[in-house]
Amino acid sequence: xxxxxxxxxxxxxxxxxxxxxxxxxxxxxxxxxxxxxxxxxxxxxxxxxxxxxxxxxxxxxxxxxxxxxxxxxxxxxxxxxxxxxxxxxxxxxxxxxxxxxxxxxxxxxxxxxxxxxxxxxxxxxxxxxxxxxxxxxxxxxxxxxxxxxxxxxxxxxxxxxxxxxxxxxxxxxxxxxxxxxxxxxxxxxxxxxxxxxxxxxxxxxxxxxxxxxxxxxxxxxxxxxxxxxxxxxxxxxxxxxxxxxxxxxxxxxxxxxxxxxxxxxxxxxxxxxxxxxxxxxxxxxxxxxxxxxxxxxxxxxxxxxxxxxxxxxxxxxxxxxxxxxxxxxxxxxxxxxxxxxxxxxxxxxxxxxxxxxxxxxxxxxxxxxxxxxxxxxxxxxxxxxxxxxxxxxxxxxxxxxxxxxxxxxxxxxxxxxxxxxxxxxxxxxxxxxxxxxxxxxxxxxxxxxxxxxxxxxxxxxxx
Ligand code: FAD
Ligand code: NAD
Numbered sequence: 001x002x003x004x005x006x007x008x009x010x011x012x013x014x015x016x017x018x019x020x021x022x023x024x025x026x027x028x029x030x031x032x033x034x035x036x037x038x039x040x041x042x043x044x045x046x047x048x049x050x051x052x053x054x055x056x057x058x059x060x061x062x063x064x065x066x067x068x069x070x071x072x073x074x075x076x077x078x079x080x081x082x083x084x085x086x087x088x089x090x091x092x093x094x095x096x097x098x099x100x101x102x103x104x105x106x107x108x109x110x111x112x113x114x115x116x117x118x119x120x121x122x123x124x125x126x127x128x129x130x131x132x133x134x135x136x137x138x139x140x141x142x143x144x145x146x147x148x149x150x151x152x153x154x155x156x157x158x159x160x161x162x163x164x165x166x167x168x169x170x171x172x173x174x175x176x177x178x179x180x181x182x183x184x185x186x187x188x189x190x191x192x193x194x195x196x197x198x199x200x201x202x203x204x205x206x207x208x209x210x211x212x213x214x215x216x217x218x219x220x221x222x223x224x225x226x227x228x229x230x231x232x233x234x235x236x237x238x239x240x241x242x243x244x245x246x247x248x249x250x251x252x253x254x255x256x257x258x259x260x261x262x263x264x265x266x267x268x269x270x271x272x273x274x275x276x277x278x279x280x281x282x283x284x285x286x287x288x289x290x291x292x293x294x295x296x297x298x299x300x301x302x303x304x305x306x307x308x309x310x311x312x313x314x315x316x317x318x319x320x321x322x323x324x325x326x327x328x329x330x331x332x333x334x335x336x337x338x339x340x341x342x343x344x345x346x347x348x349x350x351x352x353x354x355x356x357x358x359x360x361x362x363x364x365x366x367x368x369x370x371x372x373x374x375x376x377x378x379x380x381x382x383x384x385x386x387x388x389x390x391x392x393x394x395x396x397x398x399x400x401x402x403x404x405x406x407x408x409x410x411x412x413x414x415x416x417x418x419x420x421x422x423x424x425x426x427x428x429x430x431x432x433x434x435x436x437x438x439x440x441x442x443x444x445x446x447x448x449x450x451x452x453x454x455x456x457x458x459x460x461x462x463x
Contacts, residue, residue, distance in 0.1 A: 002135075006032045008333055009125060009134040011117045011278070014042020015319040016310025017140030018101050019326030025108040027334040032134070033110055034117040034127050039098035040105065043142050043311075044319040047162045050097055052182075054090035055165060055189045056350050062086075063192035063352075072388070081193060083169065090165065119283040123305055136305050136333045139285075139293060140326065141278060143271040143311035148177060151238045151267060157245050158238055158265045161186060170194045171263035175247045177235050179206040181349050182268035184222065188351045190264075191227055198228040198260060200235055202252050202269075207349065209316075211361040211409040213395065218355055218411060221391055238265055273312040290314070298338070299329040307333065321345050346423045348416035353378075353392045356419035359407030359426055362397055370400035374432060374455030376448045378412045380462045383443035389413040394452035396422075396432055403431035403456070414445050421446060432456035 008024045010017045013035035021033040039046060064070050065079040105112055115128030124133045145160040147153065155163035164186045170193045176183040179201030191197040199206070199222075205215040206222070206229070223229055230249060236257065237248040245265045250257040273291045280287065284303045288294050293308040295301055301308050307329050310322035321340070328338030349355040365371045378384040378392045392411030399406055408422035425435055435453035440446050451460040 003133065004123075004135050005132045006030045006111075006134040008032075008136045008138065008330070009034065009113070009117075009132060010138040010140055011125070012042060012140035012142055012274075012310070012312075013037075013040040013101065013112070014140060014142045014310060014322060015044045016142070016322030016326045017042065017138065018105070019323045020138050020140060020309060020330045021110045021326075022104055022108050023327045023330035024333060025110045027330060027336070029330075029334060031110050032113050032132065033105065034113040034115065034125070036114075036116040039094075040101040040112070041094075041098040043144075044322075045097050045101070046094060047165065049319050051090045051094050051165045052161070052185055052189075053350060054093045055086070056185060058086045058089060059189045059192040060352055069388070081170070083193070087166065116277060118277060118279040119285075120279070122283050122303055136307065137283075138299075138329055138333075139278070139301075139306065139308040139312055140310045140322070141274040141312050142322075143273050143317055145267065146270040146272045148235065148238075148267050148269055151177075151235070151265075152240075153267055154240070157240045157243060157263075158267065160267055164190075164264075164266045164268075167264060172196065173198070173260075173262045174264045174266060175200060175245070175260050175262040176266045176268060177247075178267070178269040179203075179229065179231070180208065180268060180270065183266065184218075184349060184351050186266060186268070187227060188222075188225075191225065195263075196228070197226075198230060198262075200230045200233050200247070200249055200260075202232070202234050204232045206231070207355070209361075210347070210355065210357055211395065211407070212363050214355060214357065214409045214411060217392065218349075218351075221353065221411070222351075271311065271317055275312065288314075298332045299325060300332070315342060316345055316347060318345065318347060341427060344423050344426045346419045348419060350416060353389065353411050353413045354415035355411050356415035357407065357409040358419055358423045359405070360397065361407060361409070362395070365397045365399075365406045371406065372398050372400050372403070372432070372456050374398070374452045374457070374460070376452035376455055376460055376463060378445070378448055381412075381445060381448040381451070382462075383445050384412065384448070386443065387413070389445075394418075394448045396435070396449070396452040396456055398432040398456050403433055405430050405432055405435065405453075408449065408452075410449070412445055412448065418446050418449060422449060 007029035010021045010033040024031040176199045247260040309325035331338030346358040379390040397407040432453040
């Protein structure tokens with residue numbers, strides 16, 4: 001009998017950690033997963049992807065009814081917002097899914113060690129006063145909110161994404177600091193429910209990291225929806241008094257300051273890796289300048305037997321990236337070959353319309369060589385037009401010599417669903433011609449991807 005308590009201990013039960021634990025157990029390894037939260041599923045299921053999508057979905061339906069969009073389709077309804085019920089269905093979604101992970105742990109015989117883990121050595125951790133030894137330890141501790149220096153998050157008036165999901169009433173004016181994914185998704189929720197929303201973004205465009213043309217088009221669409229954008233602007237202070245906030249902003253390049261009165265302020269300027277209290281030093285682990293644990297291609301850290309995945313390692317902070325790394329690390333620990341192709345990780349912003357991209361942006365692709373670009377507007381897609389969803393476009397970027405697809409970027413009502421075929425095509429090394437000659441069902445939004453691929457050679461049909 002070995003003197004190890006487990007073959008694998010995973011620290012953190014987010015999409016990276018719980019998936020790693022389940023896969024390790026499926027592969028016959030004695031596995032435990034440490035989680036300090038009351039429920040499994042990490043940021044994503046408890047306070048991230050899932051509750052935000054619950055609010056995005058409900059608020060979108062409310063907006064369709066309240067703004068008269070449904071009336072235009074011949075559906076007339078008296079609409080009233082019942083925010084308590086909307087919150088209750090959000091909590092229900094979270095409860096169902098987090099409970100589902102607990103069921104999967106039991107089914108796969110993953111032991112949940114409840115409490116906060118801290119290293120006591122290279123192969124030992126302490127959880128709730130008990131010591132555990134494992135042959136392999138996977139750090140999957142995720143991330144949390146990046147604070148804005150000088151701005152205190154009280155989760156009442158000045159909120160992080162967690163507080164912004166739970167506001168008890170619709171704020172008259174919501175000021176969002178940071179025009180990234182969280183700011184735009186949660187800003188959209190409260191705008192649809194009746195708030196005035198102002199997004200203050202330090203850079204000259206929203207959504208850093210996305211394709212330039214997509215970022216410009218997104219800004220146009222959000223402005224049209226009535227979201228006020230203050231680009232190239234920085235927040236220099238937030239003062240809270242009597243349940244209201246005064247936000248001081250000034251041009252990023254310097255200049256006269258102005259103030260914005262707000263009923264709520266959302267701080268959404270990014271997330272940072274969770275390593276506090278882990279006592280990494282006792283295991284001989286260090287973090288890089290961004291606070292991340294560096295790993296190699298196999299997700300191994302510099303310390304043999306210790307691995308790391310998800311938001312705590314470099315790369316996009318996305319649930320599906322964490323999940324894929326979870327599967328790969330478990331397979332590597334089991335002696336198989338676990339691989340994640342980090343060049344093909346789709347990203348989706350779940351606003352209306354949705355914004356999605358995979359692979360290189362046009363700017364990045366052009367830096368590497370000559371490209372051909374095909375574009376197709378959703379306005380010319382029969383299904384989008386019929387559904388009164390004319391906004392946005394699809395853009396396919398291909399290598400000018402080989403025609404291999406390098407990137408696909410989409411703004412469309414269902415861009416998040418459409419991007420999957422682009423990711424799969426790229427995973428298989430497809431050319432734009434491969435996509436153009438793949439039969440797409442009619443009438444679907446996805447036909448716009450086929451047409452954009454045809455446009456790479458200048459031959460779309462419906463444009
Ligand atoms: P996490 O999900 O952060 O999980 C880590 C877990 O480890 C946590 O439960 C934490 O309690 C636990 N933990 C940490 N330290 C310890 C310790 N020492 N001991 C015990 N337990 C510990 N991504 C998407 O792809 N799509 C989306 O739509 C999306 N929406 C989001 C919306 C919001 C509002 C937010 C905040 C994030 C969203 N994300 C989304 C990002 C996504 O949630 C993360 O990328 C993902 O959860 C990362 O997974 P992870 O397993 O690395 O870490
Ligand atoms: P982000 O990095 O997407 O955006 C932060 C924004 O804040 C950037 O545009 C940045 O320029 C701006 N900013 C930074 N400092 C500022 C300042 N002082 N004043 C004004 N603007 C400032 O970060 P986020 O929106 O907080 O999201 C965090 C992470 O969560 C992201 O990495 C994202 O991948 C993940 N997430 C993903 C989804 C999704 O996949 N749909 C949804 C929510 C969150």
